[in-house]
Amino acid sequence: MAGRSYGQYCGVASALDLVGERWALLIVRDLLVGPRRYSDLQAGLPRIPTNILSARLKELQAGGVVRRAPVVRGGYELTAYGRELEDVVLALGRWGFKSMGEPQDGDVVTSDSLTMAFRTAFVPDAARRHPDATYVVHVGDVSLVVRVERGRLAVVPLNGAVPAALAAVRDDALAHVDLEFAAGPGIRDVISGELSGAEAIERDVVHIVHGDPDMLDRFGQTFHLEPAVPPSSDR
Amino acid sequence: MAGRSYGQYCGVASALDLVGERWALLIVRDLLVGPRRYSDLQAGLPRIPTNILSARLKELQAGGVVRRAPVVRGGYELTAYGRELEDVVLALGRWGFKSMGEPQDGDVVTSDSLTMAFRTAFVPDAARRHPDATYVVHVGDVSLVVRVERGRLAVVPLNGAVPAALAAVRDDALAHVDLEFAAGPGIRDVISGELSGAEAIERDVVHIVHGDPDMLDRFGQTFHLEPAVPPSSDR
DNA sequence: CCGGATCCGAATCGATACTG
DNA sequence: CAGTATCGATTCGGATCCGG
Numbered sequence: 001m002a003g004r005s006y007g008q009y010c011g012v013a014s015a016l017d018l019v020g021e022r023w024a025l026l027i028v029r030d031l032l033v034g035p036r037r038y039s040d041l042q043a044g045l046p047r048i049p050t051n052i053l054s055a056r057l058k059e060l061q062a063g064g065v066v067r068r069a070p071v072v073r074g075g076y077e078l079t080a081y082g083r084e085l086e087d088v089v090l091a092l093g094r095w096g097f098k099s100m101g102e103p104q105d106g107d108v109v110t111s112d113s114l115t116m117a118f119r120t121a122f123v124p125d126a127a128r129r130h131p132d133a134t135y136v137v138h139v140g141d142v143s144l145v146v147r148v149e150r151g152r153l154a155v156v157p158l159n160g161a162v163p164a165a166l167a168a169v170r171d172d173a174l175a176h177v178d179l180e181f182a183a184g185p186g187i188r189d190v191i192s193g194e195l196s197g198a199e200a201i202e203r204d205v206v207h208i209v210h211g212d213p214d215m216l217d218r219f220g221q222t223f224h225l226e227p228a229v230p231p232s233s234d235r
Numbered sequence: 236m237a238g239r240s241y242g243q244y245c246g247v248a249s250a251l252d253l254v255g256e257r258w259a260l261l262i263v264r265d266l267l268v269g270p271r272r273y274s275d276l277q278a279g280l281p282r283i284p285t286n287i288l289s290a291r292l293k294e295l296q297a298g299g300v301v302r303r304a305p306v307v308r309g310g311y312e313l314t315a316y317g318r319e320l321e322d323v324v325l326a327l328g329r330w331g332f333k334s335m336g337e338p339q340d341g342d343v344v345t346s347d348s349l350t351m352a353f354r355t356a357f358v359p360d361a362a363r364r365h366p367d368a369t370y371v372v373h374v375g376d377v378s379l380v381v382r383v384e385r386g387r388l389a390v391v392p393l394n395g396a397v398p399a400a401l402a403a404v405r406d407d408a409l410a411h412v413d414l415e416f417a418a419g420p421g422i423r424d425v426i427s428g429e430l431s432g433a434e435a436i437e438r439d440v441v442h443i444v445h446g447d448p449d450m451l452d453r454f455g456q457t458f459h460l461e462p463a464v465p466p467s468s469d470r
Numbered sequence: 471c472c473g474g475a476t477c478c479g480a481a482t483c484g485a486t487a488c489t490g
Numbered sequence: 491c492a493g494t495a496t497c498g499a500t501t502c503g504g505a506t507c508c509g510g
Contacts, residue, residue: 004484004500007282009338009375009420010348011355011460012264012324015331022255022502029247038473047242049503054474064334064466074473080469081333087326089247095323096250098316099299103244113245120246140244185244225246231299234315239481239503257483273492284484289493309492 018063019085023048024056025092028065028078028085030112032119034163035069035077044110093120097192098228103185109140115155118146121191121223127151130218134173136180136209139187147173148222179211179219190220192227253298254320258283259291263300263317264324265347269398270304270312279345328355332427333463338420344375350390353381356426356458362386365453369408371415371444374422382408383457414446414454425455427462 006013019025023045030036030044041053057076060066065082069075078085093116103109114137128151135146136158143158147169156162156170186205189195197216200206206216241248254260258280265271265279276288292311295301300317304310313320328351338344349372363386370381371393378393382404391397391405421440424430432451435441441451 005339006258006261006280007339007341007343008261008280008348009335009342009344011328011331011335011352012348013261013331014335015327016260018331018334020257020260023241025251025255026241026243026248029245039471042473045241045243047503049505050474051476051504052502055501067469079466080464084330084333084464088323088330091322091326092250093246095319096246096248096253098319099253100244100246100249104240104242106242107244108242109244113243113247117246229315229319231314234302277492282484284486285493286485286495287483290482 015088018065019060019088021056021059023052024060025085025089027053027056027060028082029089029116030110031066031076031078031082032086032089033112033115035072035075036112037072037074037076041076044112046108089116090120093117094225097121097188097225100185100188109142111142111144111157114139114142114144115157118144118155118223119153121225122153123222123224124151126221126224127153130222133179133215133218133222134177135215135219136174136177138180138182138209139184145170145173145177177211179213179215180209181211181216182207182209188225189227190216191223191225193220193224194227196220250323253300254295254323256291256294258287259295260320260324260327262288262291262295263313263320264351265345266301266311266313266317267321267324268347268350270307270310271347272307272309272311276311279347281343324351325355328352329460332356332423332460335420335423344377346377346379346392349374349377349379350392353379353390353458354388356460357388358457358459359386361456361459362388365457368414368450368453368457369412370450370454371409371412373415373417373444374419380405380408380412412446414448414450415444416446416451417442417444423460424462425451426458426460428455428459429462431455 005017019028026045027041030041042048057066064079066076067079069077127148131151133148137144137146145156145158147154154169156166162170183206189205190200195205197213197220200216201208201213240252254263261280262276265276277283277285292301299314301311302314304312362383366386368383372379372381380391380393382389389404391401397405418441424440425435430440432448432455435451436443436448
């Protein structure tokens with residue numbers, strides 16, 4: 001499966017031998033949200049060719065990263081070892097956030113990628129200061145229920161079927177939504193702190209559907225990622 | 236250069252568009268140690284085809300990750316943005332460490348990969364308890380001077396030319412080496428804590444060249460990575 | 471319809487040779 | 491030393507096909 005290894009006795013090389021092939025870490029990203037069926041993964045990675053998805057799933061299984069999900073019919077899930085890739089995916093997401101400019105033509109936002117983005121941006125310390133809040137967020141055609149409860153984060157899709165446990169969380173959250181808003185790509189300037197809540201609303205980067213607009217600042221503190229370094233500070 | 240993007244407006248996808256191609260992160264790994272010339276990179280990545288190295292360096296420059304090093308003739312170095320990949324490389328190294336079994340035929344250990352491995356395994360808290368120690372470590376045909384000074388880590392190759400600043404660190408360190416040892420791949424069991432210093436010496440995993448063998452335990456505390464999770468604990 | 475397997479042209483990779 | 495050029499071997503991407 002890894003016909004071509006990097007040939008180095010090194011942790012980084014070993015990791016890349018397992019998850020360094022094209023698409024592999026995006027599959028892992030989606031599986032970090034939860035078990036997924038073949039067609040779920042395909043839907044979440046619109047550009048992946050079906051033979052590549054198939055090949056990657058086989059390789060990831062052979063590498064002990066992924067296994068068949070016994071409960072979900074036709075499902076895949078991460079092994080314990082695979083779940084430990086969360087650090088890697090979060091680090092990549094933090095770094096890559098800084099180079100996300102405007103979306104390119106045809107770029108999509110998926111439910112799973114946005115869910116992982118919230119996990120990446122989540123600041124536990126800030127959440128501890130405001131331990132409870134519930135947001136409903138619309139980006140593109142993805143809608144998520146983002147809940148901070150006792151300083152812990154849960155993200156659940158607003159629509160669609162979810163496991164019973166998550167459905168309970170979702171229904172509970174929807175009973176008391178603090179803030180519901182729709183946002184475009186400019187939301188990243190709120191996440192990076194380059195735009196205050198009020199500025200974001202004024203510039204139509206964020207449209208408040210429901211709730212107290214001041215909550216948007218709390219949102220920006222709870223979910224924060226560093227903005228891009230200016231190229232000038234290159235030294 | 237990135238003719239084929241993943242087409243997702245997502246930090247992880249954006250990161251992989253920049254450094255997800257084959258060999259890219261290994262080039263970054265080596266550049267994290269310091270500026271390198273084309274031939275240094277080639278020597279540190281014995282299996283990379285020269286046209287691929289050339290192509291990657293171009294792409295990484297276009298992506299703002301790498302630039303020509305003004306000081307070193309023919310050199311490359313990371314930009315400020317590129318240096319921020321350290322988190323990613325360390326996370327990958329930590330994860331990949333767990334799947335490093337025995338070295339495969341033809342696997343090499345390079346100076347730069349071992350240097351980054353020490354940075355990955357370095358435990359600042361443990362170093363704070365023993366803030367000063369100097370080791371000379373031989374693995375394969377790589378020899379490094381590993382120095383902890385006031386709780387901070389510096390790794391310098393034992394042989395070969397280095398910039399003046401590093402040469403000073405090296406000479407200073409060599410003046411009072413606490414422990415010099417040679418090790419094979421089994422060194423990873425010391426790093427993972429699965430072998431005590433005494434056991435490692437007894438089983439010939441580590442050969443003490445010079446110094447107090449008891450220092451090997453301190454070494455194992457200062458440089459620690461989690462061992463592989465047993466497949467049984469998969470839930 | 472879901473979960474893939476198969477086929478094929480296009481792009482990339484890997485090995486080697488060659489050049490300023 | 492620092493790459494470019496070339497070319498066969500792989501892999502990738504897109505589409506189609508097939509069994510349950």
